[in-house]
Amino acid sequence: MRHPLVMGNWKLNGSKHMTEELIAGLRKELSGVEGCGVAIAPPALYLGQAKHAISGSHIALGAQNVDVNLSGAFTGETSADMLKDIGAKYIIIGHSERRTYHKESDEFIAKKFAVLKAAGLVPVLCIGETDAENEAGKTEEVCARQIDAVLETQGAEAFQGAVIAYEPVWAIGTGKSATPAQAQAVHKFIRDHIAKKDAAVAAQVIIQYGGSVNDKNAAELFTQPDIDGALVGGASLKADAFAVIVKAAAAAKNA
Numbered sequence: 036m037r038h039p040l041v042m043g044n045w046k047l048n049g050s051k052h053m054t055e056e057l058i059a060g061l062r063k064e065l066s067g068v069e070g071c072g073v074a075i076a077p078p079a080l081y082l083g084q085a086k087h088a089i090s091g092s093h094i095a096l097g098a099q100n101v102d103v104n105l106s107g108a109f110t111g112e113t114s115a116d117m118l119k120d121i122g123a124k125y126i127i128i129g130h131s132e133r134r135t136y137h138k139e140s141d142e143f144i145a146k147k148f149a150v151l152k153a154a155g156l157v158p159v160l161c162i163g164e165t166d167a168e169n170e171a172g173k174t175e176e177v178c179a180r181q182i183d184a185v186l187e188t189q190g191a192e193a194f195q196g197a198v199i200a201y202e203p204v205w206a207i208g209t210g211k212s213a214t215p216a217q218a219q220a221v222h223k224f225i226r227d228h229i230a231k232k233d234a235a236v237a238a239q240v241i242i243q244y245g246g247s248v249n250d251k252n253a254a255e256l257f258t259q260p261d262i263d264g265a266l267v268g269g270a271s272l273k274a275d276a277f278a279v280i281v282k283a284a285a286a287a288k289n290a
């Protein structure tokens with residue numbers, strides 16, 4: 036049986052003060068909430084501080100990126116081994132902001148997926164279509180291509196224990212979330228696509244929805260059978276809003 040996972044992607048936001056305050060707020064708001072995995076992905080610079088601040092809680096540590104190299108002359112990068120060493124577990128790769136601003140290709144992202152699996156970390160593979168691709172009816176084609184980069188090089192078993200985040204680019208930070216029915220249709224397509232290779236792996240893979248998830252729309256999204264929690268951007272920066280989203284996922288799981 037799958038458990039939902041709600042993960043906060045802080046993106047390029049934070050400070051020592053904010054990390055302390057936000058995690059303290061989350062610990063208070065989420066105490067006693069069960070049935071939903073919770074993770075936060077602060078900027079790399081604050082991972083050590085965040086690890087210390089979540090100690091003894093159910094909140095897991097995540098990160099926003101990883102390099103394909105494990106060590107050496109790669110200025111400015113962070114390796115999978117370093118993320119593991121600091122205590123991170125869920126690592127976001129393929130976010131549309133990195134695909135767009137850093138020109139990351141499907142093949143490059145697939146390499147990151149492999150590096151994370153080899154290190155025993157959990158890839159959170161972000162996929163999703165742009166507005167233009169959506170308008171052109173290419174949503175399924177784009178999602179399939181982004182998944183196939185991993186599926187065809189590492190096999191379906193690579194998705195065992197992994198997380199996929201379906202994030203339509205047009206919904207990210209726009210306040211315009213996909214409707215529950217729209218998101219469910221794509222999530223089902225993604226699961227069925229993996230099931231063509233391995234039904235058991237497809238049944239267990241967590242598929243999060245991401246894109247303008249907030250404390251108002253989360254509960255309805257989580258009623259959908261193939262939506263297993265969320266990757267949350269803006270609303271993860273407020274402890275009360277993020278906690279409402281986590282509680283909605285836990286309630287949907289326990290319903």
Ligand SMILES: O=C[C@H](O)COP(=O)(O)O
Nearest residue numbers: 044207208246247268269
């Ligand atoms: O990683 C998170 C997503 O990009 C969603 O961001 P958002 O919740 O601010 O729309």
